[in-house]
Amino acid sequence: MASGREPGTPPPSRWAATRRLGLGNPRARGGARRWRQRKRSPSTVSCAGSSWPGLAVTLGSSRLHRRPGGLCESEPQPAPRLVAAGDAGVSEEDAEGREERKPRARGRPAAMSLAAEAFVSQIAATEPWPENATLYQQLKGEQILLSDNAASLAVQAFLQMCNLPIKVVCRANAEYMSPSGKVPFIHVGNQVVSELGPIVQFVKAKGHSLSDGLDEVQKAEMKAYMELVNNMLLTAELYLQWCDEATVGEITHARYGSPYPWPLNHILAYQKQWEVRRKMKAIGWGNKTLDQVLEDVDQCCQALSQRLGTQPYFFNKQPTELDALVFGHLYTILTTQLTNDELSEKVKNYSNLLAFCRRIEQHYFEDRGKVSSSVKSS
Amino acid sequence: MAAPLELSCWGGGWGLPSVHSESLVVMAYAKFSGAPLKVKVIDNTWRGSRGDVPILTTEDNIISQPAKILNFLRKQKYNADYELSAKQGADTLAYIALIEEKLLPAVLHTFWVESDNYFSVTRPWFASRIPFPLSLILPGRMSKGALNRILLTRGEPPLYHLREVEAQIYRDAKECLNLLSNRLGTSQFFFGDTPSTLDAYVFGFLAPLYKVRFPKGQLQGHLQRLSNLCRFCDDILHSYFRLSLGAFSCMNRNQQQIDLGEVHSHDSTT
Numbered sequence: 001m002a003s004g005r006e007p008g009t010p011p012p013s014r015w016a017a018t019r020r021l022g023l024g025n026p027r028a029r030g031g032a033r034r035w036r037q038r039k040r041s042p043s044t045v046s047c048a049g050s051s052w053p054g055l056a057v058t059l060g061s062s063r064l065h066r067r068p069g070g071l072c073e074s075e076p077q078p079a080p081r082l083v084a085a086g087d088a089g090v091s092e093e094d095a096e097g098r099e100e101r102k103p104r105a106r107g108r109p110a111a112m113s114l115a116a117e118a119f120v121s122q123i124a125a126t127e128p129w130p131e132n133a134t135l136y137q138q139l140k141g142e143q144i145l146l147s148d149n150a151a152s153l154a155v156q157a158f159l160q161m162c163n164l165p166i167k168v169v170c171r172a173n174a175e176y177m178s179p180s181g182k183v184p185f186i187h188v189g190n191q192v193v194s195e196l197g198p199i200v201q202f203v204k205a206k207g208h209s210l211s212d213g214l215d216e217v218q219k220a221e222m223k224a225y226m227e228l229v230n231n232m233l234l235t236a237e238l239y240l241q242w243c244d245e246a247t248v249g250e251i252t253h254a255r256y257g258s259p260y261p262w263p264l265n266h267i268l269a270y271q272k273q274w275e276v277r278r279k280m281k282a283i284g285w286g287n288k289t290l291d292q293v294l295e296d297v298d299q300c301c302q303a304l305s306q307r308l309g310t311q312p313y314f315f316n317k318q319p320t321e322l323d324a325l326v327f328g329h330l331y332t333i334l335t336t337q338l339t340n341d342e343l344s345e346k347v348k349n350y351s352n353l354l355a356f357c358r359r360i361e362q363h364y365f366e367d368r369g370k371v372s373s374s375v376k377s378s
Numbered sequence: 379m380a381a382p383l384e385l386s387c388w389g390g391g392w393g394l395p396s397v398h399s400e401s402l403v404v405m406a407y408a409k410f411s412g413a414p415l416k417v418k419v420i421d422n423t424w425r426g427s428r429g430d431v432p433i434l435t436t437e438d439n440i441i442s443q444p445a446k447i448l449n450f451l452r453k454q455k456y457n458a459d460y461e462l463s464a465k466q467g468a469d470t471l472a473y474i475a476l477i478e479e480k481l482l483p484a485v486l487h488t489f490w491v492e493s494d495n496y497f498s499v500t501r502p503w504f505a506s507r508i509p510f511p512l513s514l515i516l517p518g519r520m521s522k523g524a525l526n527r528i529l530l531t532r533g534e535p536p537l538y539h540l541r542e543v544e545a546q547i548y549r550d551a552k553e554c555l556n557l558l559s560n561r562l563g564t565s566q567f568f569f570g571d572t573p574s575t576l577d578a579y580v581f582g583f584l585a586p587l588y589k590v591r592f593p594k595g596q597l598q599g600h601l602q603r604l605s606n607l608c609r610f611c612d613d614i615l616h617s618y619f620r621l622s623l624g625a626f627s628c629m630n631r632n633q634q635q636i637d638l639g640e641v642h643s644h645d646s647t648t
Binding site: 219220223224228230232279302309 | 443
């Protein structure tokens with residue numbers, strides 16, 4: 001597994017790195033207090049900083065292949081590591097063994113990202129897109145939920161738009177197999193990448209990109225609209241699934257735990273519900289009522305509809321990842337049967353969005369002989 | 379409307395009318411739309427409210443979050459987005475979402491989570507404006523809230539580690555700043571010559587980052603290299619906040635000298 005070794009390749013194992021620095025097991029302590037405790041250990045900073053290059057070379061072989069969800073998300077860079085080791089601006093958190101994710105952001109952004117992208121393209125572009133690439137998601141008929149289905153459909157649409165073949169495989173434990181805990185994830189060659197953002201970057205490194213023809217301002221707009229969809233539509237879907245009592249009781253709990261025996265199905269469902277509710281509270285959605293959430297969805301759809309106007313795609317003639325993402329979410333909302341139809345009614349108010357979904361479905365899914373996935377709850 | 383609108387928010391420093399991003403967003407929007415807002419700064423008496431700052435109090439109701447406050451002001455016909463087209467309105471929503479997703483975690487981290495910054499700048503400043511003994515508790519709680527928000531939105535379950543996400547949030551924030559800078563280009567405001575909601579949001583999030591002096595400010599360094607965003611903040615401060623700024627900078631210059639034992643040369647913007 002030493003094939004990916006280059007000078008300064010990030011040390012693969014966080015455990016080995018922190019043990020070698022004599023800092024003990026960071027995961028044993030609570031996450032929230034560690035940043036204060038670290039303030040009291042300045043002595044470890046200086047020795048860690050100087051031993052980085054040595055650390056990088058001596059520690060095992062790369063875990064890049066096993067965890068390239070991390071590869072694509074954080075773009076670990078070998079060259080910047082050597083620079084960062086001598087960088088006087090290294091902070092305490094920096095030096096404590098989180099090398100694979102850290103150093104880049106210390107005062108040299110432009111150079112770092114160029115080196116990072118060169119590294120990523122090198123690793124990823126060594127192989128062309130294989131025929132047996134697979135996309136993993138949860139079981140389509142019984143288990144998958146609204147938000148996961150939307151995400152999965154968005155990735156499938158994106159790959160179809162790039163003309164890359166992908167096989168969809170349904171597994172009950174897809175969520176646990178994924179490197180970041182989120183579905184869907186794709187298994188390409190010997191790399192595993194999850195979530196649309198990292199997948200887009202990974203595909204770009206392989207040489208296929210939908211947004212190359214856009215100028216800087218348009219790229220900024222595209223990213224902003226993707227964040228809008230994630231911020232409003234995805235959060236609203238999560239809210240509806242996990243925080244609305246009627247839906248939770250009737251649909252979500254039953255579906256989420258369906259592949260597992262009693263009592264595991266209840267335990268997992270409650271655990272996930274608790275996690276999602278915590279997140280909702282942290283971002284300020286905990287006190288929202290269902291009506292306010294639906295209003296937000298309406299606002300978001302209105303914004304998307306105004307941006308789309310009468311064009312076939314968001315950026316005129318060619319679809320981009322934004323089109324894939326919007327299609328994934330809107331199509332799933334339109335075709336999923338929930339306890340009430342309010343969510344899909346909000347989307348149906350905008351006829352150009354309906355036409356947009358229909359157009360993408362016809363062009364990229366039906367025409368190619370695949371049936372687009374739709375979820376009907378029993 | 380003739381009814382008095384009173385906004386209670388955190389006070390200012392380092393040349394800003396307020397150090398708190400959300401308060402600054404509301405104040406900027408009020409200036410842009412011409413709403414007659416009476417600003418009540420939270421000081422360290424017990425009468426000041428600390429709840430869900432910023433809070434807008436009118437005769438009939440109390441409104442707490444910036445988005446809701448802005449909606450209320452628009453309903454009262456104080457609308458800064460009057461001249462925007464439908465597409466620009468949609469762009470506003472999208473860019474606000476971008477700022478909240480990409481820039482906010484790093485700003486929260488710089489202010490509240492990074493230990494050097496928190497212990498030497500943020501905590502003393504807020505503690506001096508909260509009466510004892512709350513001053514021992516509330517800043518810590520705000521810091522934990524910030525850390526929580528960063529971890530829950532960016533961290534990976536089930537262990538939620540800060541260090542894993544730190545590099546990523548700073549990288550995202552720098553990318554977001556670059557995108558905003560590209561979008562602004564050379565024009566004075568984001569949509570033409572008059573400021574709008576998006577300008578208020580961008581100003582609210584960037585101005586504290588730009589002006590407050592931090593020991594560990596890598597994001598600040600990046601922002602200062604983007605000269606059009608710095609010019610944007612300075613322009614708004616000069617044009618809309620100049621009259622009140624004299625009072626703020628005088629008051630806070632002494633405060634800072636006492637607190638930190640340094641002289642901040644960045645204070646004078648008037």
